[in-house]
Amino acid sequence: MTSPLDALGLELPVLAAPMAGGPTTVALVAAAARAGSLGFLAGGYKPPSALAAEIAGVRGEGLPFGVNLFAPNPVPVDREAFARYARSLAEDARSVGLDPATLGETLVEDDDDWSAKIALLLAAPVPVVSFTFGLPEARVVAALRDAGTVVVQTVTSPAEARAAAEAGVDMLAVQASAAGGHSGTLTPQVLPEPVPLVELVGRVRGAVSLPVIAAGGIATPDAVTGALDAGAVAVAVGTVLLRSDEAGTSAPHRAALADPARQETVVTRAFTGRPARALRNSFTDRHTAGAPDGYPAVHHLTGPLRRAAVAAGDGERINLWAGTGHAHATDEPAARILTRLAQGR
Numbered sequence: 001m002t003s004p005l006d007a008l009g010l011e012l013p014v015l016a017a018p019m020a021g022g023p024t025t026v027a028l029v030a031a032a033a034r035a036g037s038l039g040f041l042a043g044g045y046k047p048p049s050a051l052a053a054e055i056a057g058v059r060g061e062g063l064p065f066g067v068n069l070f071a072p073n074p075v076p077v078d079r080e081a082f083a084r085y086a087r088s089l090a091e092d093a094r095s096v097g098l099d100p101a102t103l104g105e106t107l108v109e110d111d112d113d114w115s116a117k118i119a120l121l122l123a124a125p126v127p128v129v130s131f132t133f134g135l136p137e138a139r140v141v142a143a144l145r146d147a148g149t150v151v152v153q154t155v156t157s158p159a160e161a162r163a164a165a166e167a168g169v170d171m172l173a174v175q176a177s178a179a180g181g182h183s184g185t186l187t188p189q190v191l192p193e194p195v196p197l198v199e200l201v202g203r204v205r206g207a208v209s210l211p212v213i214a215a216g217g218i219a220t221p222d223a224v225t226g227a228l229d230a231g232a233v234a235v236a237v238g239t240v241l242l243r244s245d246e247a248g249t250s251a252p253h254r255a256a257l258a259d260p261a262r263q264e265t266v267v268t269r270a271f272t273g274r275p276a277r278a279l280r281n282s283f284t285d286r287h288t289a290g291a292p293d294g295y296p297a298v299h300h301l302t303g304p305l306r307r308a309a310v311a312a313g314d315g316e317r318i319n320l321w322a323g324t325g326h327a328h329a330t331d332e333p334a335a336r337i338l339t340r341l342a343q344g345r
């Protein structure tokens with residue numbers, strides 16, 4: 001199947017997925033492009049000015065790239081549950097040197113500067129934009145496409161794929177629940193069904209005719225072959241790049257990924273109030289059951305605690321985002337990882 005990405009002249013069908021919160025860097029996106037792949041800058045969490053600086057950084061090198069944004073799809077948190085959850089974090093706060101009384105003092109329900117980021121992408125259009133968490137309005141999709149941008153929507157089910165097709169996007173990023181980090185589901189109140197990626201790609205292709213990028217748990221050349229054989233035009237990988245030279249992954253996160261004793265991943269709302277897959281640690285053990293629904297409020301609640309834990313090198317209290325293929329993440333240049341995986345094409 002031809003795809004709107006063909007115009008970018010990519011040589012590798014293995015793309016570098018966006019990873020907000022530090023792992024994705026300009027260097028990682030540039031390394032992917034130089035290897036003949038395509039990387040996505042992670043526009044989530046950061047202010048529009050920081051995203052603009054990153055875009056200028058990759059554009060300055062004359063390389064193709066994508067930009068990923070969190071589309072608003074807030075799940076307002078229950079105030080009582082929020083306060084209860086904040087209290088349950090007191091011991092964790094103390095152990096990283098924070099005053100527990102400061103956690104959850106304010107309840108933040110923001111939209112991650114959505115309008116300003118869209119304005120930025122319309123003022124100086126980029127080759128590809130992808131969305132996760134929510135589905136933008138059709139007029140936003142149309143404006144980006146009119147500006148010459150290829151628009152990609154993350155979906156986790158055939159129903160979401162149909163909704164994305166109706167909104168007018170060019171392509172889908174089909175994300176299986178094996179994926180590391182947040183699920184892009186449009187209904188985060190429901191945990192994503194554990195459907196294997198190849199099966200999910202088949203189901204989505206049965207529902208809509210848009211070209212598909214497959215993601216979630218891909219960590220070997222054979223898995224790349226499987227996804228392409230299922231009809232995907234490309235795959236996207238995140239977790240296998242977390243230990244790459246160019247990634248901005250924190251030291252305790254890198255150490256946890258390299259630790260053979262950490263085998264298990266879990267899907268948890270404990271860090272952000274939205275389902276995400278992470279390596280199991282003490283925080284997920286103690287808080288997964290009690291964490292309320294509520295992104296972005298819970299993300300902002302635990303943010304100071306997680307930052308302090310990173311600074312303290314405490315891998316038991318941070319979100320160790322990882323997909324099921326985490327054991328294959330290696331400490332080497334991103335180009336080598338992407339090229340090796342693409343041998344499975």
Ligand SMILES: Cc1cc2nc3c(=O)[nH]c(=O)nc-3n(C[C@H](O)[C@H](O)[C@H](O)COP(=O)(O)O)c2cc1C
Nearest residue numbers: 017019020132179180181216217237238239321323
């Ligand atoms: C650390 C981390 C951060 C992520 N951040 C984002 C993000 O900002 N936007 C997004 O659309 N997906 C994000 N994801 C999901 C990836 O884009 C991709 O769907 C996923 O990594 C694919 O599964 P894999 O990790 O098993 O390769 C993130 C994944 C990880 C591991």
